[in-house]
Amino acid sequence: MTALQTFELSKTYRPGAFKRKNILALDKVSLQVEEGEIFGLLGPNGAGKTTFVKVALSMVHPTSGSAIVLGLPLGSVQIRQQSGYLPESHRYPGFLSGFETLMLFGRLSGVPVPLLKTRAGELLERVGLSQWAGMRTKRYSKGMLQRLGLAQALINEPRLLFLDEPTDGVDPIGRKEIRDILLQLKQRGTTIFLNSHLLSEVELLCDRVVILNKGRVLKTGTIAELTAREPVYEIQLASPAPAEVLQELAARTFDVTARDTLLFARVRDVEQLNALVDLLRSRGVAIGSMGLQKTSLEESFISLIQGETAA
Amino acid sequence: MKSLALLLFTINEAIRKGTLLFYAAVATLILLVFALGISSNEANGLITFFGMPIAVQAGKQFDVGQFIIASLHRQSVFWIVVFGVFGAAGLIPSMLEKGTTEIFLSKPLSRTALLLARAAGAAGGIVINILYFSAGIFLVFGLKLGVWQWGLLTAAVALSFTFLCYFSVVTLVGIITRSSGFTVMLALGYTVISWGLEIRQHGLYLLWNNDVYHRVLDALYYLLPQLSAMLTNSSRLVGAVPFANDTSTFSIIPFVWSFGSAALLYAGSVWYFTRQDY
């Protein structure tokens, strides 16, 4: 089943009555999130990621287009009844303790109080805040607030969880803990919608991603699809390749780039790679090591966005 | 249920931030001062305040105790609503601060419920204080002076109603400006506006002798909650001040008009809040 589907969703912000400048934050975004998957929405600052989530939760009214969330039309209170949201910036009433904060938002979510008490305790335990459950959130650190934010988003056991930069300000161990929590949730069937800049994290978590830039969808696919490209081999030479060898390689249409003692070879297949090695060896070039270069999501992300900006 | 949770949280917020407790403490202190200080001597009809004679019951033409209650009431109602607004006005914009709104709006409450529950909680805390203070004064004067002025209790209800109407202005301003400072300032300014509109024939009318201008002032008077008129009429429920100029009796008309205006302003706040992007 589809957890979330948008149809040419657009949002133009009209800041102030007197300012003419409108901001097109979402430009006909159509995308689909399947139930049970971890979906990543990537994009540079100002791409419209937060706006997208806010539209789904009817915090922001779309200018045009439509969407169906959990089988319900946009604006339905039932969507929020079954969703959790960790906003990118979030503040809690500073005079409440972590536990009281969860009780408050649990009540506002309609969770029955007796059930809520045990659940709040469990959630604090799960996000590693048990120790600070009774402390006022005014005195929480940034990472502690982020953990509380996650617990708050889970208080109604949502079917669909929206997370906007969930690990922002969290230490590396905490990040790992949060990742584990998200993977556990996925196992239980929760759909997770993740906004993030941290591509290494997205790579570790997401089943599918969409890359958004200036409000438009640039690319959709699995991590594997997004990072796939022609293999590039990195060949470490004993000494820099002589210029005439490089010329000869170019003449024979090998796609190589030399940098000091490194050769980057873009080849079609293993056969072509071996032909390249044979040629190098026959010209007396000594090879130290050789390896396949992998593209990270970050690299393909950067090249995509840069390609877009250049175009 | 969810709305009730928000309403109670709002009152809790006002308590935890100290405002409501401060008001309750001030009210209690004033009640104690009256309870301990005021006394009447049956024999010579002398009413004293911490031993100092302040009035004497001479003859039967009028009741001195009634005189004290009615004049005190007239002088304090204005300050009660002003202090009330000081304490409650900030609660509307504080829900709209960046980071806070997002969390509240992500919960399964309609914006209408969210706003009205918040406003009810904010105003409710003050109303509780008004009722407490009025009941206290009623008891103190009853026990110490023997004047059981039941009008104090009906006036408390009228005053609470007045505050709820006044708070519709505060809510609208708070939701639009999203700033506590602005909201409090405009709310205070409104006391002057409301008074100016009430006595417009003797003030604002004279500024410009133009019929359209006069009709606009009339329209504003009827469209906005008539704070000033409601306060005056609340006090009239406590009975007349003997020998005072004001001979009018209580009129419900300003309350009826203000009920309509407040409903309109609350609806306007909801309409604005529902349409905004956060």
Ligand SMILES: Nc1ncnc2c1ncn2[C@@H]1O[C@H](COP(=O)(O)OP(=O)(O)OP(=O)(O)O)[C@@H](O)[C@H]1O
């Ligand atoms: N309330 C608003 N009023 C006017 N413009 C807004 C508003 N919110 C966002 N914008 C604009 O819309 C665009 C998209 O913003 P959005 O916050 O959705 O981006 P984002 O992808 O979440 O960025 P980031 O990675 O920095 O969080 C930006 O140009 C931003 O300035």
Ligand SMILES: [Mg+2]
């Ligand atoms: Mg964002």
